[in-house]
Each structure stands twice: as C-alpha cells, then as structure tokens.
Amino acid sequence: MGNMKGMSAVLSILVIDENHIRASIIEAGLREAGHQRVSVVHDVKAVAQRIGEIAPDVIIIDLENPNRDTLEHFFSLSKAVQRPIAMFVDRSDGTMIDKAVQAGVSAYVVDGMKKERIKPIMDMAIARFNAFARLERELEQAKGELEDRKIIEKAKGILMKTRGLSEPEAYQLLRTSAMNRNQRLIDIAQSLITASELLGPNQ
Amino acid sequence: MTATHLTAGFMPLLDAVLLVVAHEKGFAHNEGLALHLVKENSWANIRDRAALGHFDVAQMLAPMPIAASLGLTPLSVPMIAPFVLGLGNNGITVSADLWRQMRDQGAPDTIDPASHGEAFRKVVEASPRKLRFGVVHQTSSHNYELRYWMAASGVRPDRDVEIVVLPPQYLPGALGAGGVDGYCVGEPWNSVGVAGKSGRLLTVKDKIWSMSPDKVVGMRADWAEENPDTVSALIRALYRAGLWASEQAHFDEMAAIMAQPHYLNAPREIVIRALTGRFVLGHGAEAEIDSHFVPSAHNANFPWKSQALWYYSQMVRWGEAPQSPTNADIAAACFRADLYRAALTSLGVNLPEADYKSDDGFFDDVPFDPQKLEAYISSQAD
Numbered sequence: 001m002g003n004m005k006g007m008s009a010v011l012s013i014l015v016i017d018e019n020h021i022r023a024s025i026i027e028a029g030l031r032e033a034g035h036q037r038v039s040v041v042h043d044v045k046a047v048a049q050r051i052g053e054i055a056p057d058v059i060i061i062d063l064e065n066p067n068r069d070t071l072e073h074f075f076s077l078s079k080a081v082q083r084p085i086a087m088f089v090d091r092s093d094g095t096m097i098d099k100a101v102q103a104g105v106s107a108y109v110v111d112g113m114k115k116e117r118i119k120p121i122m123d124m125a126i127a128r129f130n131a132f133a134r135l136e137r138e139l140e141q142a143k144g145e146l147e148d149r150k151i152i153e154k155a156k157g158i159l160m161k162t163r164g165l166s167e168p169e170a171y172q173l174l175r176t177s178a179m180n181r182n183q184r185l186i187d188i189a190q191s192l193i194t195a196s197e198l199l200g201p202n203q
Numbered sequence: 204m205t206a207t208h209l210t211a212g213f214m215p216l217l218d219a220v221l222l223v224v225a226h227e228k229g230f231a232h233n234e235g236l237a238l239h240l241v242k243e244n245s246w247a248n249i250r251d252r253a254a255l256g257h258f259d260v261a262q263m264l265a266p267m268p269i270a271a272s273l274g275l276t277p278l279s280v281p282m283i284a285p286f287v288l289g290l291g292n293n294g295i296t297v298s299a300d301l302w303r304q305m306r307d308q309g310a311p312d313t314i315d316p317a318s319h320g321e322a323f324r325k326v327v328e329a330s331p332r333k334l335r336f337g338v339v340h341q342t343s344s345h346n347y348e349l350r351y352w353m354a355a356s357g358v359r360p361d362r363d364v365e366i367v368v369l370p371p372q373y374l375p376g377a378l379g380a381g382g383v384d385g386y387c388v389g390e391p392w393n394s395v396g397v398a399g400k401s402g403r404l405l406t407v408k409d410k411i412w413s414m415s416p417d418k419v420v421g422m423r424a425d426w427a428e429e430n431p432d433t434v435s436a437l438i439r440a441l442y443r444a445g446l447w448a449s450e451q452a453h454f455d456e457m458a459a460i461m462a463q464p465h466y467l468n469a470p471r472e473i474v475i476r477a478l479t480g481r482f483v484l485g486h487g488a489e490a491e492i493d494s495h496f497v498p499s500a501h502n503a504n505f506p507w508k509s510q511a512l513w514y515y516s517q518m519v520r521w522g523e524a525p526q527s528p529t530n531a532d533i534a535a536a537c538f539r540a541d542l543y544r545a546a547l548t549s550l551g552v553n554l555p556e557a558d559y560k561s562d563d564g565f566f567d568d569v570p571f572d573p574q575k576l577e578a579y580i581s582s583q584a585d
Contacts, residue, residue: 066244068248069369069370070368
C-alpha cells in the first residue's frame, strides 16, 4: 500500500525546523520543485497533533534540533503513525546520508518510498542547508570585520591625539608594531585601547 | 611523536566527566592522543555521527551499541563498547504534584525504591488520567531502569502510564510546565529539577540496580579493529581519568570544570551533588548516597558481557528486540572485556578474570544469572 501511494500520489512533505528563516528557504525550494503538499512545523511538540492530518511521506528535520529522539520515539509508537517510517530510504546510500548529516539535515521517509523520489528532495535540502550555513558564516564574518574596523579606527584616533600623528602615520605605526611583535593588527589595536582606558581619560 | 587525533562526541551529562578529565588533565595527551571533544544535543545525533564516522568514539548510553549491533536503530552499524564510563548516576524525579499524592499514599522521606514504588502504584491506581514519564532515549538505561522499577512495583509501563522521550536538558522544564509528571535522567538534571522546579528526587539508579553501568565509550566495530593502539591508548587515558576523578580532593576542581558552558552549563553547586553524593531530594529531604556515581572503584570501567545481556533481556522484555540465541550472542559481543584487559594488563591493574557474572543487586531481590538468560526473560513476560 505504501508502495502504491509512494508511486502515484502527490508527496506530502513535512519540514521541522526551529529556524523560521531556514524553514522558509526549504519550503520555497520544495515548492519551486513542484511539490504542493509541504507543511512546516517549528516545534516538535506540535508534530504530535498534526501528524495525522499531514500524513507525511517525507520528514525533513535539522540536526540542531535536540528533539530528534522524541520524534523517533514518536514514530516507533505504531498508534501515532500508520505507516512505518525509516531514516532515509536506503541505508546503503552512505554518501547521501553523509552529505546530509554534514549539512546538518536529516530525513525520515515512509517505508516503501522509492529512492529516485527522495533523492532530488534531499539534494535540494542539502544544497539549501549548506547555502544557509554559508550565509550565516558570511554574516558573522562581516559583523566581525565591521567590529574590527571600528576598533582599528578607535586605536588610530588615540594615537593621533596622544602622539600628534596624521591618520596614515597612526595606521603605519599600528602596522609596524603588529609586524614587529608578530601579532595581528586588530590585537595590537585592542591592546592599545585597553591600555589607554586603564591609563585614564587624561592620558 | 605526533599525537593521534581522536574526535569524541558527548552529551551534557555528568558522566561525560572521564572524557573531559582525560582531555583537561592531560591523561589523553600522555597517551599520545589529541582528544577533540564535541558536545552534541541529542542521542540520535551521537548515534548517527558515530555511525557515519564523524566521531571516532562517543559517550553512549550503555544499550546504544547493543541496539545498533542488533539493527534496531536507523543507520545501524555494528558498535562495540570496550570501556564503561562509570556506574550509577541516574535518578528518578517526580513533580511536586505527584510527590504530594505519593506522600498521601505513604511515600517515605528516604530514597528506598521499594516503598516509593508501592506508593507510586497506589497513586497510579487512583489517578483519573495516565501519568506521563520522560526518559532520554528509547534504548537507554534510563528507560529500562524506570520500567524495571515500575514493573517490579506492580505498574505496567506500557499500559498504566505513558513514557515519552525528551532530551535530558529539557526534562526539568517539562516537569515544571506539567508536560511530564516525572522522569529518569542522569545528573545534573535531577538536581536541576529539584532546585528549579520543586521536584522530588525519589531514588537513584544504584538503589534500583546496584553497581550497574550507565554510559560507555562506544565506537564502530570496524574502526576499533583498524585502530587497536588508539583504542588501547584511549582505555588507559580514561582509566587514569577515572582514578583521578575518584579522589575527593578533586571534586571541587571537577565540578568547576564540568559546570562550564561548553560542558554542562549548569551551576557548580548543583554539579557537585552527584560527585559528593550529598543530595537535596526536595521538599525538605536530603540524603547521602554513597555510590551514586562510581567512576572507577569496583571495576566500574570493566565492560561485563553479562550486563550487556541484561540490557538485551530488557529490549526483549519491552518488545524492541526479537529473542534468539544469535541476538544474545550479538549483544554480549558488544561489550569488549578483551580490549579492556589488553589495554590495562601492562599497568598492573587488578582485572576480573571472567567476562560474565551474576548480578544480585536489584531492589526487588530477583537475581540475574546470565547462564539462565532465557528463564529470566520468560519470568518477566506478561
């Protein structure tokens, strides 16, 4: 029965992700790929109430979610789900599973689902999880760089004021000190600010 | 000599302490290991990432390698456990409301599981709704011990109550919010529930099954086969960490290390309760529990094959594993007493000669004799 349904009917896909933005990105990807029955749940607790109505063929969940144990136990109770649900389609497809876990995503599918039907869904989810992680990293980096720039500006300001240097001279002094000590420019700038604060406003 | 890099997954639970001590106090380093500890947030992730090789080794619930080897879990690959991370450390905590009802049914001020069990049975019989209990994972020592305690007290866990799975760190919150009426979990999450959610710590693992294993170091069987020297080095490092962790003089330092955000992220004064055994039970009661958590003494780290069989017997009992002589063999083979001995012989450690022993430390006085496994399983059938 599961086989027949898996072959013909429209797939019902459930996305469980506490991260609302990422969930929307996955949902959009699934809809773009032509999947119409996509449900998104942010809280695992809500799965219990909605699983009957959703009757998912595929469940996509992020690995940061500490509730995977809860979810799996829930699947194992035959009362909650009529059709048995396994993790991934085929245990032998190690590469896909590995890629998915690396990307931070896992999938559960109903028994009897064909590998060809799940693969494009997983490929999309993996790609979007990776893209999301990259964006997050870039955002972090950009934040960090902005922060660094502010610190260096402040350090330059201190040097200009206390030593009467021009801006290029102040910057050059910071750079030379960093190179001579084999330290990063940002660390030298930070030390200078700390020292200046310790010595007080009159300095 | 370059150090061998070893990635180890762990959960924020006190009995990750030997892995942490091996890393923080240099025992791993002394064995030529560069131990890289990765904190995980679910047992499912530990299981999957160990299976996929993202972790070389991991802190695991004692039944996990057995369940994986028996093919009971997703991504099942044969796993072994050559080292036990300590005895005890679980506890059962109930909500303030359930505790009041148990008090009315004669529950004592102590941590005696038999008298609490009797009061609990009376509450369950009188309760208009099914009480709900939380455990951390299906194939967990917690699940089997909670069920053992209930069943021996006349409560049928699958019919009279509901048992749900929640991550350890979420259980105190669920107790406070009324999501669960009680739970079985490792420290510090009982003490956190007592301190923050007015729970009552009823009893501990050592009172239900004395001197029993809770967590192990698990790893893929083929990986262990390919890296025998690394496995030996890890066993020695963890063994030495266990000796260090047993000394009272180190409890303060250990609690301070474990309390840190990247380990337990819990208050130091709560973490230390499980180390000293001086527990606040809640609702005015306190207890000194001698062997709540045993990191080294009593051959605590020795992987008794008979104890793997006990966990297997409970998997059969609760309908998770089919009963067969082959499955019993698979279960026993997961606990690698041979690797433990091979690693520690050179240290002159006093090692058990047998791989199997009878356990008579169960609170209901029913002994477990591994030679009478089938009779034991039959005696527990409904």
